[in-house]
Amino acid sequence: MTDQTPLITAYDWVPDFAQGHVRDLRVRWALEEAGRPYEVDLVPQGSQRAAANVARQPFGQIPTLRDAAGCLFESGAIVWRIAERSEALLPTDPGLRDKAFCWLFAALNTVEPPVSMLAVLDIFTRDREAAQRVRPDIVSAIEHRLASLQSALGENDYLVGDFTAADLMMVTVLRNLTSSGLLGGFPALHAYVERAMARPAFQAALEGQLATFRQNATRYAAAE
Amino acid sequence: MTDQTPLITAYDWVPDFAQGHVRDLRVRWALEEAGRPYEVDLVPQGSQRAAANVARQPFGQIPTLRDAAGCLFESGAIVWRIAERSEALLPTDPGLRDKAFCWLFAALNTVEPPVSMLAVLDIFTRDREAAQRVRPDIVSAIEHRLASLQSALGENDYLVGDFTAADLMMVTVLRNLTSSGLLGGFPALHAYVERAMARPAFQAALEGQLATFRQNATRYAAAE
Secondary structure (H helix, E strand, C coil), rough: CCCCCCECCCCCCCCHCCCCCCCCCHHHHHHHHCCCCCEEEECEEEEECCCCHHHHHHCCCEEEEEEEEEEEEEEHHHHHHHHCCCCCCCCCCHHHHHHHEEEEHHHHHHHHHHHHHHHHHHHCCCHHHHHHHHHHHHHHHHHHHHHHHHHHHCCCCCCCCCCCCHHHHHHHHHHHHHHHHHHHHHHHHHHHHHHHHHCCCHHHHHHHHHHHHHCCCCCHHHHH | CCCCCCEEEEEEECCCCHHHCHHHHHHHHHHHHCCCCCEEEECCCCCCCCHHHHHCCCCCCEEEEEEECCEEHHHHHHHHHHHCCCCCCCCCCCHHHHHHHHHHHHHHHHHHHHHHHHHHHHHCCHHHHHHHHHHHHHHHHHHHHHHHHHHHHHCCCCCCCCCCCHHHHHHHHHHHHHCHHHHHHCCCHHHHHHHHHHHHHHHHHHHHHHHHHHCCCCCHHEEE
């Protein structure tokens, strides 16, 4: 590994429901699209709050990126910085770059919050019965956002001309809805997600994350 | 108004609980810190989904910004673009700018989601009893994030040296917790929020939003 090789952090293993959905996937995908080889520093489950990890990620999370340009945390910041240096992820026109910048924030701060809330209700809330009673309000909020997004996408393949970092981010958010079936009501969005996930760079990124989990599965077998 | 004067969008009125918390506050605050005079195009309540508004904001929301550099939506994107052009909101050192960039995303994508979820449970959920039963899990998630944030802030006044766009964003998120009392358990964060809110630019931004609501209150009196 040279000083120039990007080094990202990822977990060595996560439970089944999270496999293929951990946020290092966003960074892997961006690096794969940009054609930049990278190394992965694995954070063992349970060591998130170790001093070394908190020093590079204040919330003890992954992913982070270290490369010749410095250290970054938060998948949104990392993906954007990668994108700024790759025509595979952003157009050269400043106005279109700004449009992609806005859509990247829309993915993370307008679409993802209700999508995450649904995951919290369906997976992490201890009072299952109460969670199911709250659920319809959140589903309604998500459907409102999806309707606006589908309308904005229109007949286009991607949000801003060709595939950009904004699509990368939006699709990683939308595919978290797969098990809920909510995308079924929005065929153009369903096709949009399928289109992006068919990209070789996405497939390589996904396989990278899953391969690590397979390699470490036996060590965590008791937890499953 | 010249072509160079930034034009933002904001609502002409919102119900009491939202007054002082609508997201144009972030953009007003950034422009006030940067010393850039601006104009406000008011979106009447109920007209969010009108074609003219959706054309500039795909989800029919506010704020947007139009200036000589183009049109932007999403408060995160707008505030960052304003900050890049003002030393009042970002240091000149590239490494420190990157750090602020990461913290801006942390505010919007790590801290805000559980804070917003609490607001959904406390204000918008129709099944009040179920919402209160889900609440402890969300409070716990928020407290974990606040503990990490307070630790990262340490003895410093702000997240990255002097006040930056990252603090602007983080404080607009944290002050939404005021009514919950959760900041009381994190005295350094409480002081951080008070410190930022004491800035003249914040006060001017807040007064700008509230003055509009006062001026239009009688028109919406029946709704209150």
